[in-house]
Amino acid sequence: MKVRIQTEDFDANEECARLADGKNNIGAIVTFTGLCRDEEGRLSALELEHYPGMAEAKIQEIVEQAETRWPLQGVTVIHRVGRINPGANIVLVVTASAHRRAAFEAAEFLMDFLKTSAPFWKKEHLADTKAATETGWVSAQDADDEATKRWQLKE
Amino acid sequence: MKVRIQTEDFDANEECARLADGKNNIGAIVTFTGLCRDEEGRLSALELEHYPGMAEAKIQEIVEQAETRWPLQGVTVIHRVGRINPGANIVLVVTASAHRRAAFEAAEFLMDFLKTSAPFWKKEHLADTKAATETGWVSAQDADDEATKRWQLKE
Amino acid sequence: MKIYYFAWVRERTGRSDETVTLPEGVTTVAELIDWLKTRGPEFEFAFENERFVRAAVDQQLVSHDTSLKDVNEVAFFPPMTGG
């Protein structure tokens, strides 16, 4: 299974080994792990919500786009949902290719599109509950939209 | 130790854990693993030679350049030497940052410069010894020099 | 038709999903939003800045002028912040 959404943690090494299993022509494996930052102690936890069904389908679609664009020998995407503590893993992307440039670019592409196109939402639970007057939902970042745009294919 | 040259294999998870230890503000970890391809069974093994002293110093210098250029919370570079079988690991780069772009770019930068500026040489031992009339030393790739050039800072 | 609400849209409407029968004259996502807003202050609150609310129709992200013809499932949510 290339795409998984789960509450449990993941093990990057295990996913790399699974992806490389039986293939001897892989020259480059890139992993990206996104973690929950503690924002200097401000954050008590993140809560990750998703749209079941659409989230899996959307990630699958992004993976297929990456596979069309780069000669990949394997891709794995795991996105966690539920309560996630500071320092814990949120997302894992693994890409494997014969050459490093394809593996790097595909991993960055996948992360940029995951950020802006996959139906997940982050809510912050603050350590100082008195400060928590805001609703806590993380706002979408213009920088992420910009990051996504750079992958547009030139006509 | 950020930079290591060794004959033994490495464990990417262990290196990530070591690098992240005690830091809760890491938002992104990128790992790059370079592996020995078997080239459809053509290759029996790679032999990696290096210039002791200069190799460590040169990688250290590249790491310091990356740390100056991107806000990194950690960097690890491990390069193996000696005999390496198809499917086995050759090189590991780990970068950690608050944000994904810095981690991705720094890892790619480190790999591009490792390829072209660090004193390592690869020799191929072929599976078909009768075909091994060539000396077996891998030639430098123009594509790697090109990859290095794109990091030149604009004036 | 099934409607899903996520993140702060869910919190504001006070529900994660519901099944509705579309009244006569509601044929697009925008018209659905207008109708939902007549159902109470929690819906007015949820859709007070419509341009911040994204819509998916049968799990495809769409613009608010999209038709609801033959649609099984509509979802409303803020811009996505995964990854």
Added chain:
Amino acid sequence: MKIYYFAWVRERTGRSDETVTLPEGVTTVAELIDWLKTRGPEFEFAFENERFVRAAVDQQLVSHDTSLKDVNEVAFFPPMTGG
């Protein structure tokens, strides 16, 4: 002065390192190469295409016109192929 040879330069010269005393008149890397080539066919072979041989002086990559003044260590090797 210590000289190191790596990869096919090492294989062609038949040695990985040696200690030499520079003769009068050998003051640059290029002059060192010229002198080494007079020492036998294995050196002529190693340096037959000088432009493919990189030089490091005290572990810094340098061009062949670099001076050998106060240098402890010179190394010769092909373009690097690590990573």
